[in-house]
Amino acid sequence: xxxxxxxxxxxxxxxxxxxxxxxxxxxxxxxxxxxxxxxxxxxxxxxxxxxxxxxxxxxxxxxxxxxxxxxxxxxxxxxxxxxxxxxxxxxxxxxxxxxxxxxxxxxxxxxxxxxxxxxxxxxxxxxxxxxxxxxxxxxxxxxxxxxxxxxxxxxxxxxxxxxxxxxxxxxxxxxxxxxxxxxxxxxxxxxxxxxxxxxxxxxxxxxxxxxxxxxxxxxxxxxxxxxxxxxxxxxxxxxxxxxxxxxxxxx
Amino acid sequence: xxxxxxxxxxxxxxxxxxxxxxxxxxxxxxxxxxxxxxxxxxxxxxxxxxxxxxxxxxxxxxxxxxxxxxxxxxxxxxxxxxxxxxxxxxxxxxxxxxxxxxxxxxxxxxxxxxxxxxxxxxxxx
Numbered sequence: 001x002x003x004x005x006x007x008x009x010x011x012x013x014x015x016x017x018x019x020x021x022x023x024x025x026x027x028x029x030x031x032x033x034x035x036x037x038x039x040x041x042x043x044x045x046x047x048x049x050x051x052x053x054x055x056x057x058x059x060x061x062x063x064x065x066x067x068x069x070x071x072x073x074x075x076x077x078x079x080x081x082x083x084x085x086x087x088x089x090x091x092x093x094x095x096x097x098x099x100x101x102x103x104x105x106x107x108x109x110x111x112x113x114x115x116x117x118x119x120x121x122x123x124x125x126x127x128x129x130x131x132x133x134x135x136x137x138x139x140x141x142x143x144x145x146x147x148x149x150x151x152x153x154x155x156x157x158x159x160x161x162x163x164x165x166x167x168x169x170x171x172x173x174x175x176x177x178x179x180x181x182x183x184x185x186x187x188x189x190x191x192x193x194x195x196x197x198x199x200x201x202x203x204x205x206x207x208x209x210x211x212x213x214x215x216x217x218x219x220x221x222x223x224x225x226x227x228x229x230x231x232x233x234x235x236x237x238x239x240x241x242x243x244x245x246x247x248x249x250x251x
Numbered sequence: 252x253x254x255x256x257x258x259x260x261x262x263x264x265x266x267x268x269x270x271x272x273x274x275x276x277x278x279x280x281x282x283x284x285x286x287x288x289x290x291x292x293x294x295x296x297x298x299x300x301x302x303x304x305x306x307x308x309x310x311x312x313x314x315x316x317x318x319x320x321x322x323x324x325x326x327x328x329x330x331x332x333x334x335x336x337x338x339x340x341x342x343x344x345x346x347x348x349x350x351x352x353x354x355x356x357x358x359x360x361x362x363x364x365x366x367x368x369x370x371x372x373x374x375x376x
Contacts (some may be wrong), residue, residue: 029301029327032320033279037297039322060296068302194334 005034008056015066015242026069034059078237090233100230108225120223130221131212139205139214148204151209159202160186161210169199171206252289259292263303264312265346266292268331268339271313278304285299304329314337 002010009030013023034055039234041051079085083092089096089106097114099106106116114121117128124132124142132229135142139149140157150157151166160167169186190199239242258364262348266289281304282297293299296310307313331339 006282025327026301028317029278030298032277032324032326033297034281035324036279036322049291059298065296065298065302068299072306078261 008062011062012066014070015063078233080234080238090230120234121247139209141209149209151206159199159206161206169195169205265342267303271329271331272339275328277326277328359362
C-alpha cells in the first residue's frame with residue numbers, strides 16, 4: 001500500500017501531466033523534500049503521523065503545484081479548473097491560439113465569453129469576426145450585433161443589416177442572392193443617393209457576414225462540435241485525474 | 252502586512268536566484284533559508300518553489316545535478332549559472348531603481364517590520 005506521501009506526489013503528478021521520465025525526477029525530488037520535512041518535524045517532537053500531515057499541508061495543494069509544473073505554453077493544455085494556457089487551450093478559462101472554454105481568449109476563441117481575432121460564443125468579441133448570441137467586433141454576425149459591419153437580429157454598426165438595423169449606412173433595398181431584405185425596420189443615416197463611397201465599399205463585407213448566417217447550417221454544427229470537443233476533453237481530463245487518485249487531499 | 256500572491260509569484264525567481272548565489276543548495280534547504288530570512292514568504296506552499304526552479308533551469312539561469320545526500324537519499328542540487336548571476340544582478344538594479352522611485356513618490360514610509368529589507372543581496376529591499 002502506498003504511503004500518504006506517495007499518494008500526495010501521485011496527485012501532484014496527475015496535474016503536472018509530465019512524461020514518465022520527467023515525472024520520476026519530480027517524484028524523487030518531492031519525496032526527498034517531504035521526507036526531510038517529516039524528519040525535521042518529528043525531531044521537534046511532533047508525532048510522525050501528525051508530522052506527515054503537517055509536511056503535506058505546508059507543501060501546498062497538489063493541484064496548484066501540479067498545474068504550475070506544467071510547461072508555460074504547451075501545444076495542448078486541458079484543465080478541469082483554472083486557466084488553461086497553450087497553443088490549443090481548453091478549460092473553464094482558456095488562453096491560447098485556439099482557446100475553448102467558458103471564458104476564452106485567443107486568436108480563435110470559442111466559448112461562453114469569447115474574445116479574440118475570430119470569436120464564436122454566447123458573447124463574442126472579435127477584432128476581425130464575431131459570431132454568436134451577442135457579438136461585438138469588426139465584422140459581426142450575431143443575434144445582437146454591434147460592430148463595424150454588423151448583421152443580425154438586431155444590428156448596430158457603421159454598416160448594418162438585419163431585423164432591426166441601425167447604422168451610418170443600412171443599405172435599404174440591398175439585394176443579393178444570399179442577402180436579407182431590408183425594409184422598414186432599418187434606420188440609416190445615409191440614403192442610397194448620398195451614401196459615401198467608403199461605406200458603399202463595405203457592402204461586400206455585409207454579404208460575407210450575412211453569408212455566415214445564411215450558411216448557419218454549416219456554422220452551427222461546427223460550433224456544436226467545438227462545444228462537444230470542449231466538454232469531451234474536459235471530461236477526459238477529469239476522468240484521468242479521478243482514475244489516478246480519488247483521494248482528495250487538497251482543499 | 253501580508254504580501255500578495257501576485258507580488259510573491261512575480262519575484263520568486265529573484266528570491267531563489269539570490270539564495271543560490273550563496274552556494275549550491277537543494278529544494279528543502281532553500282525553503283529553510285527563505286523562511287529564515289523572510290518568514291511567510293512561502294505561504295502558498297513550499298512545493299511551489301519547484302515549478303519556479305524548473306523554469307529557471309529551462310532558462311539556463313541555474314543548473315541541477317543529483318547527488319546522494321547525508322541521509323542516503325538521492326537529492327537534486329541546484330547552482331546558479333553565470334547567466335543566472337547576470338540576471339540576478341540586473342534584478343538587483345531594477346529593485347534598487349524601483350525602491351528609489353517608490354520611496355520618492357510614497358514619501359519613504361517604512362514597511363511593516365516583518366517585511367523590512369533584509370541584508371539578503373538587497374533583493375527584498
